[in-house]
Amino acid sequence: PKTIMLHNRTRDELEKLATTFNLMIKRLQENSEKQKQFISDASHELKTPLTVIRSYANLIRRRGIQNEEITVEAIEAIHAEATRMQRMAEALLDLAASEKEMVLEIKSLDLISLCQSILQQFRNVYKREFIFHYSQDPIIVKADELKIKQVIIILLDNAIKYSSDKIEMFLEQNEDDVVIRVKDYGIGIPNKEIQHIFERFYRVDKARSRETGGTGLGLAIAKNIMKQHKGEIKIRSEEGKGTEVELFIPAS
Numbered sequence: 001p002k003t004i005m006l007h008n009r010t011r012d013e014l015e016k017l018a019t020t021f022n023l024m025i026k027r028l029q030e031n032s033e034k035q036k037q038f039i040s041d042a043s044h045e046l047k048t049p050l051t052v053i054r055s056y057a058n059l060i061r062r063r064g065i066q067n068e069e070i071t072v073e074a075i076e077a078i079h080a081e082a083t084r085m086q087r088m089a090e091a092l093l094d095l096a097a098s099e100k101e102m103v104l105e106i107k108s109l110d111l112i113s114l115c116q117s118i119l120q121q122f123r124n125v126y127k128r129e130f131i132f133h134y135s136q137d138p139i140i141v142k143a144d145e146l147k148i149k150q151v152i153i154i155l156l157d158n159a160i161k162y163s164s165d166k167i168e169m170f171l172e173q174n175e176d177d178v179v180i181r182v183k184d185y186g187i188g189i190p191n192k193e194i195q196h197i198f199e200r201f202y203r204v205d206k207a208r209s210r211e212t213g214g215t216g217l218g219l220a221i222a223k224n225i226m227k228q229h230k231g232e233i234k235i236r237s238e239e240g241k242g243t244e245v246e247l248f249i250p251a252s
């Protein structure tokens with residue numbers, strides 16, 4: 001009876017091992033699929049502006065030099081697409097950085113003055129109404145200032161791109177966390193799209209996002225940065241009414 005027991009145990013353990021092994025292989029395969037998809041999406045995103053640049057360059061070569069109007073149009077288009085490619089390359093580098101186990105520079109961070117200074121920069125550039133509310137003063141967290149700043153800028157940029165004239169920012173200290181909320185009154189996001197919004201390269205309206213210089217990478221970067229802070233990002237939106245994005249940072 002002793003040997004049979006041992007056999008049973010060995011079999012159980014082998015079965016467990018096999019299950020774990022199969023699970024690991026499945027995850028590796030999924031990761032490799034995602035990686036392939038990512039490379040194919042990134043190539044596609046970079047190829048599109050290149051195609052435009054090439055065809056305008058061709059246009060100048062064939063007809064432009066004698067025709068000033070065509071030359072001007074082509075140069076404008078080439079410049080716009082090259083700028084887009086540059087932005088995309090920068091966003092891809094940011095995304096890669098945010099996906100690595102990055103070393104955060106964690107320090108005590110005064111969120112009220114950080115938000116105020118970011119909002120001031122936006123007021124200097126955009127003719128929109130920016131309103132700031134906070135529940136108490138000061139509100140301090142332990143976080144990486146540059147990274148949190150990057151996330152807030154992504155959210156404000158989106159609020160502007162997706163057509164809000166008025167943007168509100170709320171800062172709230174709770175027992176367990178601090179919440180930064182960016183609320184806009186722009187075009188909103190259809191319900192069925194919200195689940196995809198944090199995926200890399202996902203855009204509700206490709207054409208519109210292209211026009212506004214979007215890369216489809218902003219929210220993916222924001223999500224990674226919040227994860228590194230053991231925080232969270234949540235989004236609520238109503239089509240035609242507006243969008244609210246919340247960042248949760250653990251209280252220090």
Ligand code: ADP
Nearest residue numbers: 158162188203204209214215216217218219243
């Ligand atoms: P993008 O560079 O295209 O803005 P993001 O990853 O930042 O990429 O956002 C993904 C998509 O989510 C956008 O293309 C847009 O369709 C939608 N989106 C994000 N923020 C907002 C917002 N504040 N209002 C409406 N749509 C938004």
